[in-house]
Amino acid sequence: MNGGEVARFVVSFLEQTGCRIIERSPSHVVVKLSPEADRALTNRPFYWSFVDRTGAEPETMTFAWHFEPPGTPASSAPGASAPAASSSASAGSAGTVPASSPAALSGPAVPGYSFASDAAGTGIAAAIAGTTALPLPGGRVLTEYLHFGSARLHQIFDYVRQRGRNVLLFAEPPRGARSADPFSRAYTAWLGVNFKVAFECDMKREDLYSWGISLATGVIDENFGERLKACKLTARLSPEIRLLMSTLKPRKGMARLEAHLERKLRRGDFSWAVEAEERRREELERVSHYYRQLIGRADSEEQRRTLEERLKDREAEIDRQFRPRMTVTVINCGIFHFPGID
Known part of the structure; x- marks a missing residue:
């Protein structure tokens, strides 16, 4: 994933989870x-346990x-400004946070991150590109560089993977006046499933x-x-449609x-399985x-018993490595409602 793909994914995650995008x-x-x-x-966890107990x-x-x-x-484009941040962000150093702040409850600082304060008087863009910006009310911003392979992005991946295994979505109805056809808003349900088929031996191939x-x-x-890529989906059921x-x-x-x-399989x-079985037998004969x-x-x-045990272990290892097998797993699935009856 390049920077643009990461940005689109992260922004989509923020919008779906109800985050407030400031800039x-x-x-x-x-x-x-x-x-x-x-x-x-x-x-x-301790902070959120406190919030849950007290209702704060x-x-x-x-x-x-x-x-x-x-x-x-891209990162030093003119006119790019952001809330206040510590000028140490570009150097990857961590600033100090008051112990009473919520950020202080998140644990020790991580190298490469920095907390901002109102007193810094500089923006995130200043830390990155040398420009100035107005401070953010509240004043504390944690600056991170998200790229494919970064810990934070993988954290988002894991959360989306766990929460997105099962979804319920509706195709957005076309905008404009209501159609004269009374059945134009009738929606039917589809079950969509993403299967992963792994062909495994001493080599591996995966089909989706x-x-x-x-x-x-x-x-x-x-x-x-x-079909899913071609339409816009929403989790909200429009009052204009009815479900069959x-x-x-x-x-x-x-x-x-x-x-x-x-x-189909x-x-x-x-x-490939026949060839893998031949390689397995040849390797077993050789060993x-x-x-x-x-x-x-x-x-x-x-000494003879020791060698016989080693032979059995080696044969079992070869069998695990070379024996051809197919594994089918369900990545995720969902119920999708589309207009009409297909």
């Missing part, structure tokens, strides 16, 4: 986290996330299948992933998709020939 540019975003995002990202108004943390390394044209099945008609769409009854339950739809995938090319010679020349019964 945004192609290369950075300044955001005040929502309680949901703060609980997921800041590792402050939560004070969430504010971050400045940069998607391009300092010094690049994004399929969907209509819970109204039972029709299976093998290009369901492209489904004839299939999601469990039954999943069973049909699994059966369809199994039939059975029709596939298994030459067996080597150890049998050593066992025949063993000086004692104890």
Whole structure:
């Protein structure tokens, strides 16, 4: 993922979790986290336990996330300004935070991060590109550089993966006047599933299948992933649409998709498995020939038993490595409502 892809993903995450975006540019975003995002990202269990027990108004943390390394044209674009931050951000040093502040409850400072204060009088852009900016009310901003492989981005990935395994979404109805067709707003449910098929031996290949099945008609769409990309989805049910009854339950739809995938895989090319089995047998013969010679020349019964145990361990290791196998896993799934009956 490049900086632009990371930025789009992070901004989408912030919007979906209800965070307040204070400032945004192609290369950075300044955001005040929502309680949901703060609980997921800041590792402050004691603070949130205190809030839950006392009912106090939560004070969430504010971050400045940069998607391009300092010094690049994107990060030093003219006119880019942001809330107050410590000038030590570009050097990756951590400032001090008052012990009474919520940020102080998040644990020890991490190298590469910095807390800002009102007294600094400089902006995040000043720390990155040498410009000045107005201070942010509240004054404390944690500055981080998000890139593919960074700990914070993987933290967001993990949260999205856990919370996004099952979704319920609706295709947004077209804007404009109501259609004369009374059935134009009738929506039917689809079960969409992302399957991952792993072909494993001493080598490995993974195929992804994004399929969907209509819970109204039972029709299976093998290009369901492209259909999802082509429409805008929302978690809100519009009052203009009505949902038609489904004839299939999601469990039954999943069973049909699994059966369809199994039939497709059975029709596939298994030459890779035949070749892997041949390599497995050759390796077993080679190892067996080597150890049998050593066992025949063993000086004692104890040495012979030791060599036989090593041979069994080596054969088991070869079997695990070379034996061909296929593994099917479900990455995520969801119920999607689309207009019409397909």
